[in-house]
Structure formats: C-alpha cells, structure tokens
Amino acid sequence: MEADALAKMHAQEANHWWFVARRRIIARILRHAKLPGQARILEAGCGTGGNLEMLTRFGEVKAFELEDGARQVATNLGRAQEILPGRLPDEVPVACEQFDAVVAFDVxxxxxxxxxxxxxLTERVKPGGVFCLAVPAFMSMWSYHDTWNHHFRRYEAPVMPSRLQAAGLVPECYTYFNTALFPLIALIRRLKNQQAKPGDDLAPPPAPVNMLLKQLIGSESWFMPRVRFPFGLSLLVLARRPLNVSGSKAA
Structure with a gap:
C-alpha cells in the first residue's frame, strides 16, 4: 500500500466516527474483563495502530501485522512495546500463554x-486471561463493502459460543453493536450494492455529522455488558481461558 493511502487510513482510524465509537465500546468491555495492573496485551492485525493508544490504558501492548507499510506506521507511533510481522493462523510471532489479553478487531x-x-490466538492467552474480538455481523448484510475488503464471512451471535468453546474458551459476554444505524446502513448498502465505489463507506462525513455519530454509536457502551443488543453491524465478544489449562506450545 502506498504511503499516502496509509496516511489516509491512519487519519480515518484516528477521527472517523466508526473507529472512535468502536474504541469506546471495546474499552468498556475490556474494563469489564478486570485485567491485572499492567496487563500484557497482544493485538492481532493492528493495521496502522489505531487501537494502540486505547489498549495502553490497560497495560503493556505488543502487536503483529502482515502489511509492511501499515506495520511501519504503527511502529512510528511509539505506543506499543513491539510490533512484529505475522500472519494468521500459522505465523504468529509470539509464544503461547504469554498474554493476559489477546484482541483482534475486524481481523x-x-x-x-x-x-x-x-x-x-487462544493458545497465546494465559490461563485465566481473556480473548476479545470484534467482527462484522450478519451474512444477510453481505455487500460490496465485504467484497472490496476481501472478507470471507460475517458472523452471527448464536454460533459464536460453540466456536469459542471449541477453541478452549468460556464466553463471558457477547453483543451486537452499531445498532442505532443498522436499519439505515442496511438500506443504503442494499441500494448502493451495484453503484458504490471502493472506500465509500469510510468517506468522512461533515464534521458536525461525524461528531454526532461518534456520540450516538459510542453511547451504546453505556449499556454494556448488562444489555445484549439483538442486532447491529458488528459483533463484540469477550471470552476467558479457564485457569485449569496446563502446558504451552512453542510459537
């Protein structure tokens, strides 16, 4: 990816309502996880580093990223202890059972x-630690957005507990989010499916609208984790690795 495209991507992560509100919601869930002081945190697929500052509030952060240019942008931020090259599922550059929290957001x-x-990723979580992920929701919402972003699937809440349990995790909470705009964006994507251009979804709206949407979607965090939203554009999950796990594998 070219340098100017990477700079635009990082600017979007810093200011666009979708990323800002998502960080607010994720931070709320991580507070619920009750991580130890100065927790060790691993972010899988950190991109240009838009989540790193938020994650450092909870502890010491390492990350890995496949894309060289994005990894360099994230490294230059100076917010992570280390950002390594890596690829899921087979080239994760850290040892097992080293982290109090492993996170993957839209990865x-x-x-x-x-x-x-x-x-x-579960294997990298210490026994008693947590795994937190956010993914796009509902295959019925599949659109040009997913095709352009090279997605293989979208996820639905009913299937997530069994997937997490199969990996050795105990789900603690899961909910959809970006609920308030779900009907509108579903309609827009359906109408634009043939005419939309790459990047349309993340084109920044006017500043007042951007601020309003930050507050609107970010306010969903007030209800979490007590309320499980029944639908939304994204799905957020927090699961814990049981304490009675023994033995670790080499990275």
Missing part, C-alpha cells in the same frame, strides 16, 4: 481459516 473475517485463527 477474523479476512482469514479463510477463521476457526484456526481463533484457536491459535
């Missing part, structure tokens, strides 16, 4: 072997 949908990726 699994890009991996053909999504279940293999969940298993690999």
């Amino acid at each position: 699994l949908e890009h991996i053909e072997d999504g279940q293999g990726a969940i298993k690999t």
Whole structure:
C-alpha cells in the first residue's frame, strides 16, 4: 500500500466516527474483563495502530501485522512495546500463554481459516486471561463493502459460543453493536450494492455529522455488558481461558 493511502487510513482510524465509537465500546468491555495492573496485551492485525493508544490504558501492548507499510506506521507511533510481522493462523510471532489479553478487531473475517485463527490466538492467552474480538455481523448484510475488503464471512451471535468453546474458551459476554444505524446502513448498502465505489463507506462525513455519530454509536457502551443488543453491524465478544489449562506450545 502506498504511503499516502496509509496516511489516509491512519487519519480515518484516528477521527472517523466508526473507529472512535468502536474504541469506546471495546474499552468498556475490556474494563469489564478486570485485567491485572499492567496487563500484557497482544493485538492481532493492528493495521496502522489505531487501537494502540486505547489498549495502553490497560497495560503493556505488543502487536503483529502482515502489511509492511501499515506495520511501519504503527511502529512510528511509539505506543506499543513491539510490533512484529505475522500472519494468521500459522505465523504468529509470539509464544503461547504469554498474554493476559489477546484482541483482534475486524481481523477474523479476512482469514479463510477463521476457526484456526481463533484457536491459535487462544493458545497465546494465559490461563485465566481473556480473548476479545470484534467482527462484522450478519451474512444477510453481505455487500460490496465485504467484497472490496476481501472478507470471507460475517458472523452471527448464536454460533459464536460453540466456536469459542471449541477453541478452549468460556464466553463471558457477547453483543451486537452499531445498532442505532443498522436499519439505515442496511438500506443504503442494499441500494448502493451495484453503484458504490471502493472506500465509500469510510468517506468522512461533515464534521458536525461525524461528531454526532461518534456520540450516538459510542453511547451504546453505556449499556454494556448488562444489555445484549439483538442486532447491529458488528459483533463484540469477550471470552476467558479457564485457569485449569496446563502446558504451552512453542510459537
């Protein structure tokens, strides 16, 4: 990816309502996880580093990223202890059972072997630690957005517990989010499916609209984790690795 495209991507992650609201919601769920002080955190697929500052509030962060240019942008931010090259599900550059939290935000949908990726990341979680992921929701919402972003699937809440349990995790909470805009965006994507251009979904709206949407979607965090939203554009999951796990594997 070219340098100017990477710069635009990072600017979007910093300011676009979707990314800002998502970070607010994720931070709420991570607070619920009750991580230890100065927790060790691994972010899988950190992109240009838009989540790193938020994650450092909870502890010491390492990350890995496949794309060289994005990895360099994230490294230059200076917010992570280390950002390594890596690829899911088979080239994860850290040892097993090293982290209090492993997180992956809008990553699994890009991996053909999504279940293999969940298993690999679970192995990096310490017994008693947590795995937190966000993924796009509802195959019925499949559109040009997914095709352009090279997604293999979207996810639905009823199937997630069994997938997590198969990897050795105990689900603690899961909910859809970006619920308030779900009907509108579903309609827009259906209408634009043939005419839309790449990047349309993340084109920044006017500043007042951007601010309003940050507050609207971010306010969903107030209800979490007590309320499980029945639908939304994304699905957020927090699961824990049981304490009675023994033995670790080499990276």
